[in-house]
Amino acid sequence: MSNALQVITNEIYGVRNSFEAVTVDRSINFEREAGFAIQILSNNDYALTVAMNNRQSVIDAVTNISAIGISLNPAKKLAYLVPRDKKICLDISYMGLLDLAIASGSIMWGQAELVYSADDFRLNGFDKPPAHERNPFAKDRGEVVGVYVVAKTHSGDYLTSTMTIDEVNDIRNRSSAWKAYLEKKKSCPWVTDPGEMAKKTVIKRAYKTWPKTDRLDKAIHFLNTDGEEGLESIRQQNAAAAGCPEDVLSAWCAKAKTAPNADALSKVWTDGLAVIKPTKDMRAYNTFKETVSVRGTELKQKPADANTIDVRAKEVSREPGSDDADLQADFQRQMAKEQAA
Template sequence: MSNDLAVVTNDIYACREAFQAVLAEPTLNFDREANFAIQILEGNSYALKVALQNRQSVIDAVTNIASIGLSLNPAKKQAYFVPRKGKICLDISYMGLMDLAMSTGSVRWGQAKLVYESDVFELNGVDQPPTHTSKPFATDRGNVVGVYVVVKTADGDYLTHPMSIAEVMAIRDRSEAWKAYVKDKSKLCPWVTDLGEMTKKTCVKQAYKYWPKTDRLEKAIHYLNTETDEGLKLAPVSAAPVSDPVLSQYWTSKAAASSTLDELQSVWVSGLAAINAAKDMAAYEQFKAACFDRKAALLKAQEEGEAA
């Protein structure tokens, strides 16, 4: 072991008590995570150099592993140590966010998928997963045109959040890391080296606003918003967001007036797109409730008609 690595190794093992004090996931083992951290730094000479220059950042990163509750285990692909702006940061992958959402009970199941030009992607009914058909082994599926995240909540509801590639690139373009790359192509960033993963991660971060909240998921999202420069921060909003009553009333009225399940499905798809574009969470909740109420009423009427 080199002298440099030995110095950082001592720093990492000195974190044991701090790690245990904030441990959020009982299955995480300090010695295993410390070993993963050391392996990462041993295999990346630049990261090791940054770690030596900012030893406190290594301590902070190790502590963040415990407080957020994700592992550096490379087999799980949940989180990584990366050098960024002169310090070692804990980087959370989209898979880490999804695993966190499922393990904390925010959702029962979920996945993020890219949509290519040759794919067929359609939003379905109010509480149904989308339809996504593709030819995964085709030699040319065309360019990526969008991305979506679909989850199943503890109540059994399916929630789907789609984003066009243009929406994702607009977020990328606000990234300090991307701006630095544009100025100097030698300054590679995740938007260059891992574009597909960053596209999914962006969609997960946008979609989570509609999921039931848990403390650890909130902490992970807050960490990404404040400690990274990937461009994943949401546009600034006021401290107390105000819902648009016209938008909410229009789409809830359309849902209540639907006379068939097919008509309600059409209203759901159109209304969801409009409300997502407006980023109006209050309107979304009201619209979703109206759609579920109307669906229940239509199903009941259908059952009564069949019984008559």
């Protein structure tokens, strides 16, 4: 194993506590997902280089696997780790979105397909699946004219959503990823996988009519913000409104309050900060910092481990403050961007 891969392996396994703290699906196993992540990065020298230069992005991507509840299993093709814009990003496929919709109970099953000019496609009403007749072995089915997704609900209804290719391209043209491609020639999925992106686009429109689930909402919000697939104006609004979820903050504060000693508290602070800091939620950060500081003071007053606690308590009390300036600067930059817009 190369030195770089060993470093990244250590970073990934260091995420275990954060991973388990935010999990929404107990079938998503840390050991398996860590193995998949290491396998992906070890097979791509460029991705490994990006990971080494931006280790926090690896931590964020692996944590998001658990927070969204999706697997990197290459056999399933639901999600991937990809190098993009000098960071490692979690990318969710259209199959991943359908899998989340099914696993979270929103729909029984779903299917998304492209429609070509040589195909025969017709809708059969609101409560019946569409008819799509085509020759899948034809060498030339013409150009893509549209895309659709059909989903079956638990009540037995069929919900079909369609988009013309012009509607899809209109969404593409207003996405931040496509704009970056036009301005900087920076490759993006709209360039490398246009068919897959068309299917994702129609699913993201259709899901608004499906029964709501938090996991699917979170996945699509993630794709529209961190994945840069959403409209630029919506992406900025969502990024500004995003913060640390209350259940995540509560979980880390609870860990801090029950830390048995200063070493354990320092570990809670480090792991919790890795989850909370990327949200740029100053309120959550200050709440967590205060909880850690209070617990540090309580532990320091215990006589049993006075020497150890004194050293670790100083580290804990010093570490939170050292990040305040960075977080404040991030907020100021965000506000400046919003005012400029």
